[in-house]
Amino acid sequence: MLTLLRDGARNADVARQFNIPLGTVSHWKHADRATRGECPGRTPPPCPRCDGDLDSPAYAYLLGLYLGDGYIIQNRAMRSPSLSITCDESHPGLMDECENAMRSVFPNNSVCRVRRKGCRDLKLYSMHLWCLFPQHGPGKKHDRTIALEPWQQAIVDAHPWEFIRGLIHSDGCRITNWTTRLVAGERKRYEYPRYFFSNKSDDIRKLFTNALDRVGVEWTTLARGSDPFNISVARKASVALMDTHVGPKH
Structure with a gap:
């Protein structure tokens, strides 16, 4: 299933093919992308002490x-x-x-x-x-x-x-x-x-x-x-x- 998602298959098509809820497919896809560092979103804020200029x-x-x-x-x-x-x-x-x-x-x-x-x-x-x-x-x-x-x-x-x-x-x-x-x-x-x-x-x-x-x-x-x-x-x-x-x- 993850192979299909990585190849660009639509979440809805994968859900129908494997007869599983669409939300489950979306969750697994997001978790897979997060594990591989591909999850979109803002960069976590830096540490004020280690990465920033601590006041x-x-x-x-x-x-x-x-x-x-x-x-x-x-x-x-x-x-x-x-x-x-x-x-x-x-x-x-x-x-x-x-x-x-x-x-x-x-x-x-x-x-x-x-x-x-x-x-x-x-x-x-x-x-x-x-x-x-x-x-x-x-x-x-x-x-x-x-x-x-x-x-x-x-x-x-x-x-x-x-x-x-x-x-x-x-x-x-x-x-x-x-x-x-x-x-x-x-x-x-x-x-x-x-x-x-x-x-x-x-x-x-x-x-x-x-x-x-x-x-x-x-x-x-x-x-x-x-x-x-x-x-x-x-x-x-x-x-x-x-x-x-x-x-x-x-």
Whole structure:
């Protein structure tokens, strides 16, 4: 049958000759042409890292988002794996920044927003996700080792603020604390801002604090119960640096 199709026989004639459905003949012909590299269609988009010109600042930001609130999945129904970054609906500006970063890193791919309860998943499909995010693996991130590849570390070292912003925009926040002091017999209230980053993964927290060290931001670890999941930035000069380069979620 394939010989007839390769010689130019019409699908309908082959279907009648062998008494099989026309759709089956069409499928077999397409599969045969694909196997021999003759299937028409557009060329698959190049890998942003291996074949293209990777937007390093956008990637550093997207990597921070992925390590915080991102995940990659692939099931039998999908030909390509999907990357999803979960963003709270109360931060539309953050969603816009996330989408812009995804489009910059994957210029040949579409980005969509999937509504979930109280949040949106910003999603794209690409066969090159495994190359761009080698930290993907089975199970939760804090249950496995998270280490950057040398090429990723080079990008983070070159663009530490973008990486920090991505981590803060995913698993961090800027809050205002307050305290009272007795001044000249009168108790006065003082407010001061600080940044928090919370993540169960020791490795991801270490990546965050290493980046803070690189840009000169002082930080401390605060235990939640007996678990040191929180990184705090409270010193005035360090908060000012964070305000300049990161700022609150919006």
